[in-house]
Amino acid sequence: MDRILYTAMSGARQSMEQQSVISHNLANATTSGFRAQLHALRAVPVQGDGLLPTRVSVMATTPGSDFSTGAVNATGRDLDVALQGDAWLAVQGADGAEAYTRRGDLQIDGDGLLRSAGRPVIGDAGPVVIPPGAQVFMGADGTLSVLGPGEDPGAVVEAGRMKLVNAGAVTLVRGDDGLFRPAADADGNVAVLPADDNARLLSGALEGSNVSTVATMVDMIGSARRYEMQMKVLQSADDNAQRANSLLSLQG
Numbered sequence: 001m002d003r004i005l006y007t008a009m010s011g012a013r014q015s016m017e018q019q020s021v022i023s024h025n026l027a028n029a030t031t032s033g034f035r036a037q038l039h040a041l042r043a044v045p046v047q048g049d050g051l052l053p054t055r056v057s058v059m060a061t062t063p064g065s066d067f068s069t070g071a072v073n074a075t076g077r078d079l080d081v082a083l084q085g086d087a088w089l090a091v092q093g094a095d096g097a098e099a100y101t102r103r104g105d106l107q108i109d110g111d112g113l114l115r116s117a118g119r120p121v122i123g124d125a126g127p128v129v130i131p132p133g134a135q136v137f138m139g140a141d142g143t144l145s146v147l148g149p150g151e152d153p154g155a156v157v158e159a160g161r162m163k164l165v166n167a168g169a170v171t172l173v174r175g176d177d178g179l180f181r182p183a184a185d186a187d188g189n190v191a192v193l194p195a196d197d198n199a200r201l202l203s204g205a206l207e208g209s210n211v212s213t214v215a216t217m218v219d220m221i222g223s224a225r226r227y228e229m230q231m232k233v234l235q236s237a238d239d240n241a242q243r244a245n246s247l248l249s250l251q252g
Contacts, residue, residue: 019227029209031209166199
């Protein structure tokens with residue numbers, strides 16, 4: 001009986017963990033440049049006193065992310081960019097280290113710092129700074145040109161270039177902050193990707209999330225039903241235990 005309870009409890013717990021991944025994906029179905037987190041259930045051998053060749057348990061895993069491209073929609077906003085192909089935008093993480101994102105709804109803060117979702121965008125010489133009140137123009141290679149307020153259109157000057165990298169041949173790993181970084185080596189060091197002169201972006205447009213709302217809702221329903229099934233197993237085991245106790249009390 002204890003083995004039934006343990007197996008059902010283990011399955012219910014893993015279903016809840018899988019449900020959290022599915023919910024996270026669904027919550028970001030409208031987030032620019034979001035990459036869906038993959039989820040799967042796999043069988044693992046039961047360890048300990050219940051070890052038997054025919055007995056297995058279940059474990060929820062997140063083997064990686066879906067790197068397929070989301071739909072690109074024109075916005076007409078000067079600070080909106082959609083990364084093309086395998087291009088990624090370099091930003092500064094909370095730890096000060098370089099990380100990568102596909103989110104292109106850029107903003108300029110009060111200090112003139114160009115940011116993506118609150119994180120400074122990295123350029124050729126560190127974080128990109130835009131002069132106050134300047135109009136920004138973006139080239140396909142990430143070059144930034146600015147025109148000061150009230151200035152003649154011919155006075156456009158280059159203000160820097162955003163760092164674009166190509167991750168086509170690199171395995172990127174999602175961090176807890178939602179940013180991507182190359183997988184750490186054997187010593188735990190994370191490499192910094194070099195700028196790619198061939199990487200391109202499309203200004204005035206945004207790449208949407210690659211989460212399929214319909215498929216994610218189906219996965220959510222399936223996970224909820226698996227959880228309910230495990231709860232029914234627990235209830236059945238409890239009912240069987242109560243009946244057994246009743247029989248034993250009658251015999252006594």
